[in-house]
Amino acid sequence: MKSKNNGKDFCIFALPGLFCFIAVVVIPFVYGVYLTMTDWNGVSAVKNFVGLKNFGGVMKDAQFWISLLLTFKYVIFVVVIVNVMAFGIAYLLTRGMKGQNFFRAGFFTPNLIGGIVLGYIWQFVFSRVFVNIGESTGWTAFEVSWLSDPSKAFAALVLVSVWQLSGYMILIYVAGFMGLSEDVMEAASIDGASGWRKMRSIVMPLMMSSVTICLFLTLSRAFMVYDVNLSLTAGAPYGTTEMAAMHVYEKAFTSRQFGVGQAEALILFIIVACISGIQVYLTKKKEVEA
Amino acid sequence: MRKNVLRGISLGLALVLAPAMLTGCRFGFASDPDDPNEEVKEEPIDTSVDTFEYDSALSGTNITLLNSKAEIQVALEKMGEEFEKKSGVHVEVMPVTDDSPYTKVVSLYNSGNPPTMSILDTTDVIALAEEKAADLSEEDWTEEAEGYLTEVNGKVYSLPLCIEGRGMIYNKTVIEDALGEEFDPDSITTLENFTALLDRLVDAGIEKPVSMAKEDWSLGAHHLQFVYETYDGTSEGAQEVIKQIKDGTMDLHSYDRMQEFLDMFDVLKEYNVAKGDPLGADYDEMAIDLADGKTAFWFNGNWAWPNLSEAGAENEDAYGFLPYFMNNDEDDFANRQIQGSPSKQVMLDGQIASEKEQAAAKEFLNWIVYSEIGQQMMVKTCNLIPPFQNNPYEPSDPLSRDIYEKVHEGRAFNASAIVPNDHWAVLGAAMQKYLAGRSDREELITSIQEYWDEQE
Secondary structure, three states: OHHHHHHHHHHHHHHHHHHHHHHHHHHHHHHHHHHOOEOOOOOOOOOOEOOOHHHHHHHHOHHHHHHHHHHHHHHHHHHHHHHHHHHHHHHHHOOOOOOHHHHHHHHHHHHHOOHHHHHHHHHHHHHHHHHHHHHHHOOHHHOOOHHHOHHHHHHHHHHHHHHHHHHHHHHHHHHHHHHOOHHHHHHHHHOOOOHHHHHHHHHHHHHHHHHHHHHHHHHHHHHOOOHHHHHHHOOOOOOOOOOHHHHHHHHHHHOOOHHHHHHHHHHHHHHHHHHHHHHHHHHHHOOOOO | OHHHHHHHHHHHHHHHHHHHHHHHHHHOOOOOOOOOOOOOOOOOOOOOOOOOOOOHHHOOOEEEEEEOOHHHHHHHHHHHHHHHHHHOOEEEEEEOOOOOHHHHHHHHHHOOOOOOEEEEEHHHHHHHHHHHEOOOOOOHHHHOOOOOOOEEOOEEOEEEOOEEEEEEEEEHHHHHHHHOOOOOHHHOOOHHHHHHHHHHHHHOOOOOOEEOOOOHHHHHHHHOOHHHHOOOOOHHHHHHHHHHHHHOOOOHHHOHHHHHHHHHHHHHHHOEOOOOOHHHOOHHHHHHHHHHOOOOEEEEEHHHHHHHHHOOOOOOOOEEEEOOOOOOOOOOHHHHOEEEEEOEEEEEEOOOOOHHHHHHHHHHHHHHHHOHHHHHHHHHHOOOOOOOOOOOOOOOOHHHHHHHHHHHOOOEEOOOOOOOOOHHHHHHHHHHHHHOOOOOHHHHHHHHHHHHHHOO
16 A cells, blocks of 8 residues: 555655756756866857866965955854854843843844845944944044954954844754753752753753754855855955855856856865764764753 | 734834834935936937837837946936837836846846847957857948947947046036135146145145045056056057056066056045045045035046935036046146046847847937937936937036047047956955055055966
């Protein structure tokens, strides 16, 4: 009975999804890999096969490696700050304080604003509001726009990304905290665990599944950052805040080197896939059942 | 509980969005063409006379026009409507919104649905011409646009839509009020004169009389390309000097125009109103500063008029252009003439468009050039400076009028350098670094040389 229906069930339930997946993920991906081995400029009808020449071009593109390094720096800052902050805030917001639902909603809202809009809002804040505050109070930190100094512009990018991403992570951590079993907590208390000990030995292991998800989400989103990068700094000042994804786009469309840009995108993909894979593997190992 | 969460969310949303809405109007683009609140003062078009011959066989054809010149989007739609009334051909005007024009047109080609006509920059046309465009060499209007045509291997693939010029925009009233005397722009013919004038303005109370944009397209394209374009003041000359830089026969370090350009740039840098934080300069504020008289000069082109007009400048005000002074030689054309050349080109698809669509598109192009209505709409509705000799209408805003007059009096040089597509972005960054005082001449020139060495 079961085996008789298998083919039909597969067709009804899996085929449509499979078709979509193949059409919008697998085929473009394979085609993209193929493009890295051609000299296509985006327009011409003929695509000449050039082998691995484009990867040689990637090696020579010093700016790509600089922006990749910058992306790593950015990812480290964003992932650490977002997760520590979100975990802390979620902890506070699940202790039954007054108005915690309001705060949860408030922290989440930045995440509802699209990256482009958010970038423009913050651009206005950094280059106009802060400068005005600096002018009227004489605070040197705000005298010139943060966006015109390489290291401050980078800090601005991290700040805005943290502001945007934390809300989402708070939500996941809040769900994690709410799912903690009261029985286990009570048992821990009766056994004499309190404060830091309880956090380290009971709460943390039980929260690992939330940590896995949050780390994965922040890692991949931070690596692929483009919208905030584009609208907040657009690589300014003088190209010092250009992240990897933006560099790939510029290479392909502004410099019109599709092959090299595509090869760089592929390298970026492999790096992100490896790092997130390792992360998921490591944190999953630490997950426990209550 | 659930109700509470919802209420919380909506309250939070309202709190976050409220300031966003309040500030919304302030960080938008000054010349947003889509802004429905913007009142456009428009000159009436006289449609009573129309001697243009329409081909009735084309009536009912649908063609598309990709527009990369955002400020004339509404005007082009009006032109399309007018043309449809007369000819029966429907012209759909598609704006390029968030992509670069080239990216947009390429993606449309790759999806098999390219626009019949596209308004593109000259470099883009050259990149696409032989692969995609229809040959327009035999069109009648080529004779009217003598000197302004772009040829690819001896063939014309595009119609030059307008002439645009750039230089130092001055606000005559501000200068005269400050100095208390008549200001004759023609009396400034050398960099020394110009610097002396700036000094006098500083003494008269305008502390920093110059605005310059920090945007990479302004620095990398509009400033830096003077190095190539002033070689001998022609597009061929610009190509020649680029060729020499590329193949190494010209050393940029010892090229006199390179040093002269930086002499002028240094003067602008010194008198820059945003000298304290040149990379924090705000484009919209520059228009306001010039119109209000906080500054007297702004390096820009005639496309800046919508911004100035929004900042309060009127068509009757006295604005105009000074050249980009390169040295102290009065007889150097670069100190006498401003740069003015065709900038946007209309390319016709020759690959996918049917013969009937191509014929309709050609009729539209002829209509722009030859019909009384099309001629008027080019100048009055779109506010363009047409490169066609047979168009009798004169532009009405002071910046375009100044360019128009200088072109007709032979006081403008028609040179536009054809540079790779990423020139403005890559070298714009190098120029920003120099503007911010974080690199010296040596480093800047070396990075320009390196850029050209990398090109094939």
